[in-house]
Amino acid sequence: MAAAIEFRGVNKWFGPLHVLQDVDLTVEAGEVVVVCGPSGSGKSTLIRCVNRLEVIQKGEIVVHGQSITGPRVHLSRLRAEVGMVFQSFNLFPHMTALENVMLAPVKVKGLPGAGAEKIARDLLERVRIPEQADHYPANLSGGQQQRVAIARALAMQPRIMLFDEPTSALDPEMINEVLEVMTDLAREGMTMMVVSHEMGFARRVAHRVVFMDGGQVVEVQPPEAFFAAPTSDRTKDFLSKILSH
Amino acid sequence: MVMLDFGVVWRNLPFLLIQGFLGFGNFVGGTLRLAIPAIVLGFVLGIFIGLGRLAPQAWIRLPATLYVEFFRGVPLVMVIFWMWFIMPIVLQTAIPEFGVALAAFVIFEAAYLGEIVRAGIQSVPRGQVEAATAVGLTGAQTMRHVVLPQALKNMIPSLVTQFIVLFKDTSLASIIGFMDLTKAAQVVNNREIRPFELYLFIAVIYWVCTYSMSRYARHLERRLGPA
Numbered sequence: 001m002a003a004a005i006e007f008r009g010v011n012k013w014f015g016p017l018h019v020l021q022d023v024d025l026t027v028e029a030g031e032v033v034v035v036c037g038p039s040g041s042g043k044s045t046l047i048r049c050v051n052r053l054e055v056i057q058k059g060e061i062v063v064h065g066q067s068i069t070g071p072r073v074h075l076s077r078l079r080a081e082v083g084m085v086f087q088s089f090n091l092f093p094h095m096t097a098l099e100n101v102m103l104a105p106v107k108v109k110g111l112p113g114a115g116a117e118k119i120a121r122d123l124l125e126r127v128r129i130p131e132q133a134d135h136y137p138a139n140l141s142g143g144q145q146q147r148v149a150i151a152r153a154l155a156m157q158p159r160i161m162l163f164d165e166p167t168s169a170l171d172p173e174m175i176n177e178v179l180e181v182m183t184d185l186a187r188e189g190m191t192m193m194v195v196s197h198e199m200g201f202a203r204r205v206a207h208r209v210v211f212m213d214g215g216q217v218v219e220v221q222p223p224e225a226f227f228a229a230p231t232s233d234r235t236k237d238f239l240s241k242i243l244s245h
Numbered sequence: 246m247v248m249l250d251f252g253v254v255w256r257n258l259p260f261l262l263i264q265g266f267l268g269f270g271n272f273v274g275g276t277l278r279l280a281i282p283a284i285v286l287g288f289v290l291g292i293f294i295g296l297g298r299l300a301p302q303a304w305i306r307l308p309a310t311l312y313v314e315f316f317r318g319v320p321l322v323m324v325i326f327w328m329w330f331i332m333p334i335v336l337q338t339a340i341p342e343f344g345v346a347l348a349a350f351v352i353f354e355a356a357y358l359g360e361i362v363r364a365g366i367q368s369v370p371r372g373q374v375e376a377a378t379a380v381g382l383t384g385a386q387t388m389r390h391v392v393l394p395q396a397l398k399n400m401i402p403s404l405v406t407q408f409i410v411l412f413k414d415t416s417l418a419s420i421i422g423f424m425d426l427t428k429a430a431q432v433v434n435n436r437e438i439r440p441f442e443l444y445l446f447i448a449v450i451y452w453v454c455t456y457s458m459s460r461y462a463r464h465l466e467r468r469l470g471p472a
Contacts, residue, residue: 051379079381090376094394094469104380107390149376156381 004029004064004160004191005050011058012045019045020056021215029064029159032192034202034223037212038238043195046212047162050193051082064159076108083153087165089145091137097124097148098133101155108156116155123151127181143174147181154185161185163194197242203227211235253439254446265429266450273343274424280415283350284408290355295362296388309359316356322417325349329421346418354411361407365400366392398469405462409455416451426450 005027012020019042027033035043048054049061052068052075060069068078091100101120105111111119124130127147129140137145146166153161163182167175179201186192186205196202202209202223209226211219211234219226219235227243230236254261260270268275297309316324328349332340369392377387419428430443437443 053375053379076381076383079379082379084376084379086372086376086379088372090370090372092373092376092391092395094398103390104382107386108381152376152380 002029002065003027003062004031005193006062007046007049007059008062009059010046010049010056010061012042012049012054012056019215020049023059023215023217025210025217025220027191027193028207029191030189031207032186032190032194032205033208033210034198034206035193035195035210035212036197036199036202036238037218041212042215043210043212044164047084047164047193047195050160050162051079051084053084080108080156081158082160082162083156083158084162085146085149085153085164085166087168089137089142089149089169091145091149091152093137096134096136097129097140097144097151100137100148101152104152105155119155120151123154124148126154126184127151128177141174142170143177146170146174146178150178150181150185160191160193163192163196165195165197167196167198199227199243211238213238249442250439251442251446253433253437253442257433257437260433261426261429261446262450264424265426265447268424270424272424273341274428276412276415276426279343279346279350279418279423279425280412283347283354283415284411286347286351287354287411288358288404290351291358292362294355294359295366298359298363299366313356313359316353317360321349321353321414322420324353325417325421328352342418342421342423345421346415346423350411350415350418354407357407357410358404361400361403362396364403365396368399369395398466401462401466401469405458409458412455412458413451 003026005025007023007025010020010023011018023046035046037043045054049056050063050068052073056069060067062068063078064081066078067073091097092103095103098117098120101123102113102116105116105119106113121130121133124133127150129144129147132140132144132148137148140148150166166182167178170178175198179198182192182194182201183205194201194206206223208220209223210217211226211230211232213234219230219232221230226235227239230239264270264272264274266276268278294309294312297305298313300306300309325346328345332345332348373391373395374387377391382390415425416427418425419431422428424432426447430447434440434443
């Protein structure tokens with residue numbers, strides 16, 4: 001397997017706050033990595049660095065063999081390669097579901113309207129809401145909105161998908177419809193970094209689970225080992241808190 | 246008790262409306278002819294001022310901030326007088342009342358409209374910019390396709406309030422002799438001495454215009470749909 005994302009000695013500060021401390025991690029192509037940890041542990045910041053929503057101050061991040069931390073980075077190419085899904089969906093409220101998905105192919109890739117619409121409709125089919133194409137986000141449920149957001153991120157045909165707590169803002173009955181779409185993606189071989197506390201998803205779908213605390217990667221394990229026999233006390237402590245009920 | 250005689254309005258109606266309100270006739274003038282370009286140009290300049298106030302580069306942000314703080318701090322009448330007395334000196338040529346008044350209104354109102362634009366842009370959640378950035382839109386594309394359409398909708402109530410203020414303020418152009426509705430009423434009044442009828446009449450005209458503006462704004466807000 002080839003490396004899709006490599007973090008090499010990554011450090012980041014927000015003012016005096018050292019939010020990422022010497023992070024070394026490699027995500028293989030086609031691999032699904034779930035990142036968990038207490039709030040403020042730096043897990044969201046970590047994945048936001050991959051598409052340069054955040055800039056790191058020290059170290060290097062390499063995406064498909066290309067460094068993305070140097071001064072001369074082709075940002076639009078990087079962002080076409082890396083899709084992102086947010087906790088709060090962030091759909092564009094003044095556009096229909098279809099228009100949300102079509103925007104980037106039309107404006108960034110310069111696809112003609114008809115071609116982009118075909119892609120967008122296929123994607124809405126793939127996230128199982130083709131019938132919502134002409135609805136505005138305000139008229140969709142949270143789960144539907146998040147699936148449109150996944151379709152929007154897929155519209156640029158990325159090879160890597162980043163998920164930043166994609167189900168944390170959802171009502172319980174809607175979590176599964178989003179996780180199912182994500183599971184489909186994983187089965188199709190998408191490289192995924194998922195910040196999530198959905199431990200069931202991590203167990204079933206993840207190849208490896210990363211535990212972060214205080215800006216450091218504390219533990220990286222395949223899910224069976226991660227849940228059955230965590231090596232670090234901080235991981236044990238964290239797991240006991242979130243799995244106790 | 247004064248006896249009202251609206252005959253004076255009726256006799257001078259063409260002069261008041263066609264010359265004073267619309268701006269067609271022997272004089273350069275017209276409330277509408279001043280207000281419409283002043284609103285359009287003031288808003289365009291206001292968008293640039295508002296964007297400038299939010300620019301990450303200090304050399305854009307500081308002048309824009311200075312501009313806003315300065316023009317919000319001085320009276321409009323003063324700006325009109327400056328333009329009236331200083332523009333001809335600086336430009337070394339005579340400037341007609343229309344040019345002076347238009348420049349004064351555009352420059353003055355852009356400061357207020359710029360603040361409305363800035364607030365409107367800041368009302369768009371940060372996540373919108375992040376989502377647009379993440380799918381690969383450039384900063385300018387993000388502004389044009391994602392931020393401004395949402396910001397504009399949030400701005401409508403404050404914008405219309407400011408447009409109404411501007412519309413009414415055009416009556417101040419009469420002090421440099423611009424033949425707008427107010428000046429036309431003054432001219433007629435100097436001849437016929439019927440201030441009550443004349444000024445009541447133009448008040449009604451101003452009110453009908455501004456009320457239509459606020460009604461249209463409400464309609465627009467509702468039509469712009471969800472979220």
